[in-house]
Amino acid sequence: MSLLDPRAPLRRLYRYGFRYRPQMRWAIFCSIMNKLCDLAPEILIGAAVDVVVRRDQSFLASLGLPDPVLQVGLLGVLTLLVWGGESLFQYLYQLAWRRLAQTMQHELRLDAFAHVQKLDMGFFEDRSTGSLVSILNDDINQLERFLDNGANQILQITTGCLGVGIVFFLLQPTIALLSMLPMPVIIIGSIWFQGRAEPLYAEVREKAGLISARLANSLTGIATIKSYTAEVRESEALGADSQNYRAANGEAIKLSSAFIPVVRMAVLSGFMVTLVYGGWLTLEDKLAVGAYSVLIFLSQRLLWPLTEMGATVDLYQRAMASTRRVLDLLDTQAPADDHGTPLALADVKGDVRFDAVSFAYAGRERVLEAVSAHIPAGTVAAFIGTTGSGKSTLAKLLMRFYEPSQGQVLLDGQPISSLRIRDLRRAISFVSQDVFLFDGTVGENIAYGAVGRAGWPTQGDIERAARLAEAHEFILGLPQGYDTLVGERGQKLSGGQRQRLSLARAILKDAPILVLDEATSAVDNETEAAIQRSLETIAVGRTTLVIAHRLTTIRHADQVFTVEDGRIVEVKGKAEWHGSAEA
Numbered sequence: 001m002s003l004l005d006p007r008a009p010l011r012r013l014y015r016y017g018f019r020y021r022p023q024m025r026w027a028i029f030c031s032i033m034n035k036l037c038d039l040a041p042e043i044l045i046g047a048a049v050d051v052v053v054r055r056d057q058s059f060l061a062s063l064g065l066p067d068p069v070l071q072v073g074l075l076g077v078l079t080l081l082v083w084g085g086e087s088l089f090q091y092l093y094q095l096a097w098r099r100l101a102q103t104m105q106h107e108l109r110l111d112a113f114a115h116v117q118k119l120d121m122g123f124f125e126d127r128s129t130g131s132l133v134s135i136l137n138d139d140i141n142q143l144e145r146f147l148d149n150g151a152n153q154i155l156q157i158t159t160g161c162l163g164v165g166i167v168f169f170l171l172q173p174t175i176a177l178l179s180m181l182p183m184p185v186i187i188i189g190s191i192w193f194q195g196r197a198e199p200l201y202a203e204v205r206e207k208a209g210l211i212s213a214r215l216a217n218s219l220t221g222i223a224t225i226k227s228y229t230a231e232v233r234e235s236e237a238l239g240a241d242s243q244n245y246r247a248a249n250g251e252a253i254k255l256s257s258a259f260i261p262v263v264r265m266a267v268l269s270g271f272m273v274t275l276v277y278g279g280w281l282t283l284e285d286k287l288a289v290g291a292y293s294v295l296i297f298l299s300q301r302l303l304w305p306l307t308e309m310g311a312t313v314d315l316y317q318r319a320m321a322s323t324r325r326v327l328d329l330l331d332t333q334a335p336a337d338d339h340g341t342p343l344a345l346a347d348v349k350g351d352v353r354f355d356a357v358s359f360a361y362a363g364r365e366r367v368l369e370a371v372s373a374h375i376p377a378g379t380v381a382a383f384i385g386t387t388g389s390g391k392s393t394l395a396k397l398l399m400r401f402y403e404p405s406q407g408q409v410l411l412d413g414q415p416i417s418s419l420r421i422r423d424l425r426r427a428i429s430f431v432s433q434d435v436f437l438f439d440g441t442v443g444e445n446i447a448y449g450a451v452g453r454a455g456w457p458t459q460g461d462i463e464r465a466a467r468l469a470e471a472h473e474f475i476l477g478l479p480q481g482y483d484t485l486v487g488e489r490g491q492k493l494s495g496g497q498r499q500r501l502s503l504a505r506a507i508l509k510d511a512p513i514l515v516l517d518e519a520t521s522a523v524d525n526e527t528e529a530a531i532q533r534s535l536e537t538i539a540v541g542r543t544t545l546v547i548a549h550r551l552t553t554i555r556h557a558d559q560v561f562t563v564e565d566g567r568i569v570e571v572k573g574k575a576e577w578h579g580s581a582e583a
C-alpha cells in the first residue's frame with residue numbers, strides 16, 4: 001500500500017493524531033535542528049584543515065577574517081556552540097517524541113477501549129477476548145516503540161541526506177552527483193521492501209493475536225484443563241500457535257535481514273566514488289584539501305544513517321501493521337449510544353410488553369417466533385420452559401443486547417428501540433445466568449450496582465443490599481468481611497455466594513425493573529431459599545421477570561409463561577398456576 005493511499009496506516013494515524021499537531025511540529029523541529037548541529041562539526045573540521053593549509057588564503061579569510069589565529073579562535077567558538085546546540089536539541093527532541101508517544105498510546109488505548117465497549121454483542125461473539133487484548137495492548141505498544149524512536153530516525157536520516165547533499169553540491173557537484181547515485185536504488189529498494197514486508201508483518205500480528213487468544217482461553221479454563229489432565233494437549237496447542245508465529249516472523253526476518261546489507265552495499269559504492277574520484281581530483285589540484293576532507297567525513301555521515309534506514313523502515317512496517325489493526329478496530333461501526341429519547345429513571349413505571357417479537361442470532365435459525373407477552377408494572381412474571389427454548393434471549397432483547405428481527409419490545413408503551421440505550425439499561429437490574437464478578441473486594445463488587453449514580457454508595461447502602469440478598473451473614477464470615485478479595489471472576493467464592501453477591505449488586509442498583517435469569521447450576525437449598533426470600537422482598541413494587549428453573553421461584557409469580565421452541569405455548573395467571581401446581 002502506497003503512502004499516497006488514503007487508507008495507508010500512516011496517513012490514517014496522522015488524521016487520528018490531528019489534535020497533536022503542535023507537539024508533532026515541535027518534535028520535528030527539534031529533530032531537524034539536532035541533525036543540522038550534528039552535521040556541522042565535519043564542516044568545521046574541513047574549515048580548520050583549510051585554515052592550517054591555506055592560512056590567509058582560506059575560505060574564512062575570504063569572508064573578511066585574514067588572521068589565521070582569529071580564524072582558529074572563531075572555529076573554536078562555533079564548535080562549542082554547535083556541540084551545545086546538538087546536546088540541547090537532542091534532549092528536547094527525545095523529550096518531545098517520547099512525550100508524544102506516551103500521550104498517543106495513552107489516548108489511543110483509551111479511545112479504542114471506549115469504542116470497543118460500545119460495540120454490540122455480536123462483535124464480541126465473533127472475536128476472542130485474547131485477540132482484542134492483543135490489539136489494545138501489544139499493537140498499541142508497537143506503535144509507541146515506533147513513535148519513541150522510529151519517527152525521529154526517519155526525519156534525521158532525511159535531514160542528513162538533504163544537508164549532506166547540499167554541502168556536496170556546493171563543494172563539488174560532480175562528486176555530489178556520483179555519490180548520490182545509490183539513492184534511487186535505496187529509495188526503490190525501500191518501497192519494494194515495504195510492499196513485501198507489509199503482508200508478512202500483518203501475518204505476524206495476526207499470529208500474535210492468536211497466541212493471546214489461546215493463552216486467555218486456556219488460563220480462563222485452567223480448572224477444566226486440570227480436571228481433564230489436558231495440560232500436555234494445551235501445551236501442544238500453544239506450541240502449534242507459537243510455531244506459526246515463529247514461522248511468520250521467520251519470513252519477515254529473512255526479508256528484513258537481506259534488506260539492510262543491500263542498502264549498505266549501495267551506500268558503500270557512493271562512498272567509494274567520493275574517496276577515489278575526490279582523491280584523484282585533490283591530487284590533480286582540482287579540489288582543495290579542506291573540501292576533500294569535508295567530503296570524506298560527510299560521506300561517512302551519509303553512509304551510517306542510511307544503513308540504519310533498513311532497520312527503521314522495518315520498525316515502521318511493523319508499527320504500521322499494528323496501527324492498521326488498532327485503527328480498524330476504531331473504524332468498526334458502533335451503535336450510537338446517545339441517540340433516542342431520554343428517559344428519566346423516576347418516570348419509569350415498568351410496564352413491559354413483547355409485541356410479536358421474532359429473533360434469530362446472526363447466521364442461526366430463528367430462536368423466537370412472534371412472542372407476545374404483557375407484564376404490567378409492578379407484577380412478577382415467570383418464564384419457564386425447556387433448555388434452549390429462548391427464555392434468556394427474551395431478557396437480552398429487553399436489555400437491547402440485540403434487536404428483534406420482527407415485532408418490538410415496549411416499555412411503558414414506548415418501543416425500547418426509540419429510547420436512549422443507557423437510560424433503558426439504567427432502568428433494569430439484570431442478574432444474568434452466568435454471574436460475573438470483578439477482581440476486587442466484596443464491597444466493591446456490590447457497589448458496582450451504583451455506577452453512574454451521583455454519590456458513591458455508603459457502606460450502609462452496601463450492607464443493606466447485602467442483607468436483602470441474604471448475603472450479609474456469609475460476608476461477615478469471610479476473612480476480611482466486605483474487604484475480602486473475590487479473585488478474578490469471583491473464583492475465591494462459592495457458586496451460591498457469587499449468585500448472592502450479584503443479586504446484592506442488582507438490588508443496590510434499585511432499578512424499577514428486575515430481570516433474574518436463574519442459573520441452572522444447582523445452588524444449595526439454603527441459597528435457593530435465601531434467594532427466594534430476597535425476591536419476595538425486592539419484587540414489591542417492581543416489575544420482575546424471572547427466568548425460572550425451579551418451581552419454588554414461581555410460587556409468587558402473577559403470571560407464568562411457558563416457552564417452547566421459541567414460542568409462548570401457555571400463559572397462566574396466579575390463580576390458575578396455583579391451582580395446577582397444587583393439583
Ligand SMILES: Nc1ncnc2c1ncn2[C@@H]1O[C@H](COP(=O)(O)OP(=O)(O)OP(=O)(O)O)[C@@H](O)[C@H]1O
Pocket residue numbers: 125361362364367385386387388389390391392393394433
Ligand atoms: N449468542 C448466541 N449466538 C447464537 N446462538 C445463541 C446465542 N445465545 C443463545 N443462542 C441459541 O439460542 C437458543 C435459545 O437460547 P436461550 O439462552 O435463550 O435459551 P434458554 O431458554 O434461556 O435456555 P436455558 O434454560 O438453558 O438457559 C439456543 O438454541 C442457543 O443455542
